[in-house]
Amino acid sequence: MPPYKEGRERMKRKHSVWMMILVALMAVSLIGCGTTQSNLENKDTAKPAGKITIGFSVSTLNNPFFVTLKDGADKAAKAAGADLVVVDAGDNTAKQISDIEDLIQKKVSVLLINPTDSAAVVSAVESANKANIPVITVDRASNGGKVVSHIASDNVKGGSMAADYILKTLGDKGNIVELQGIAGTSAARDRGQGFHNVVDGKAGVKVVASQPADFDRAKGLKVMENILQGNKNIQAVFAHNDEMALGALSAIQAAGKNNILVVGFDATDDAVKAVKDGKMAATVAQKPDLIGKTALETALKVAKGEKVAASIPVELQLITK
Structure with missing residues (x-):
């Protein structure tokens, strides 16, 4: 082979060798980068071992009762080192269903x-x-589906406690107004x-009006104003929650009928102060x-595979002056 051709062949072989070395180095570099990125992603997205996450769909956080309920669950979660994800339905059924689907995802x-x-x-x-x-x-039941446990006060007993107090104070006679909660909720149904159970059929006692005000203070005010216009002789009001009771109280005060007994339910700070x-x-x-x-602690037991009671009642107390 002529010398110049032999030299050209040596150059080609050297060039090929260097190209192979360069490709190998690039491959190693890419593999290393890919591994590092994967490890970082795993580090960022992985949950701590043994961490329990509880989802909590609340009917509304525009009501002091449910804010306090949520706070009680939140404190218990922090004490146990668990994550609590709270979503607020804003009293919107469609939003609550969507929120729950998100928690499921x-x-x-x-x-x-x-x-x-x-x-x-x-x-x-x-x-x-x-x-x-x-x-x-929690607090309100579901009419279907499989529920491991229900945490609530005995709302039927609470409604009876309110009625007993009213009748005892009135001497088992008088005209009473009932302000109902949101139709379809177990709390409204059970308290009613x-x-x-106590007032029906009682001689001398009459429920002159029984209307929904949706657990809302402003609606309680409006509904009570309308009732007062059509009923001048009223001795007492039982509201299914304190927000409606406080709304009714405002209407009663505005009408100058301060002798009407108002009994609420929940013992919120505003209501206790009013009492x-x-x-x-x-x-x-x-x-x-x-x-x-109690709800959060029960959820932790369930998450750990422990058995819990199907219904866990929380005690009630009548608050009077």
Whole structure:
């Protein structure tokens, strides 16, 4: 082979060798970079070992009772080192169902649900059942689906306590107004049932009006104003919650009828103050912070595979001056 051709061949072989070395180095570099990125992604997205995440769908945080209930659950979660994801339905059934679906997608360990509507929430409970996520209802029950446990006060007993107090104060006679909660909620149904178990058929006692005000203070005010216009002879009001009771109280004060007894339910701070000031006659204390705490602690037991009672009652207390 001529010398110049031999030299050209040596150059080609050297060039090929260097190209092979360069390609090998690049491959090693890419593999290293890919491994590092994967490790970083895993580090960022991985949950701490043994961390329990509880999802909590609350009917509304525009009500002091449910704010206190949520706070009770939050404190218990922090004490136990668990994550609590709270979503606010804003008293909107469709939003609550959507919120619960989101919590299911997040694969929470257990779902706590405080329904806006006991019937409408059934489909969301069933969705959680299909995803094998345990469901615990709080304060208000679900009309269907599989629920591991229900944490609430005995609302029937609370309604009866309110009625007994009213009748005792009035001497078993008088005209009473009932302000109902949101139709379809177990709380409204049970409190109303307890109230009527005592007053219905009682000689000398008449429920002259029984209307919904949706657990809302402004609606309680408006509904009571309308009732007062058509009924001049009223001795007492039983409201299914304190927000409606306080609304009714404002209407009563504006009408100058300060001799009407007002009894609420929940023992919120505003209501307890009104009782102490002699403006409201009484309120049934449901202890929302204890309900929230009990619900969270029960959820942790369920997440750990422990058995819990199907119904866990939280004690009630009548608050009077």
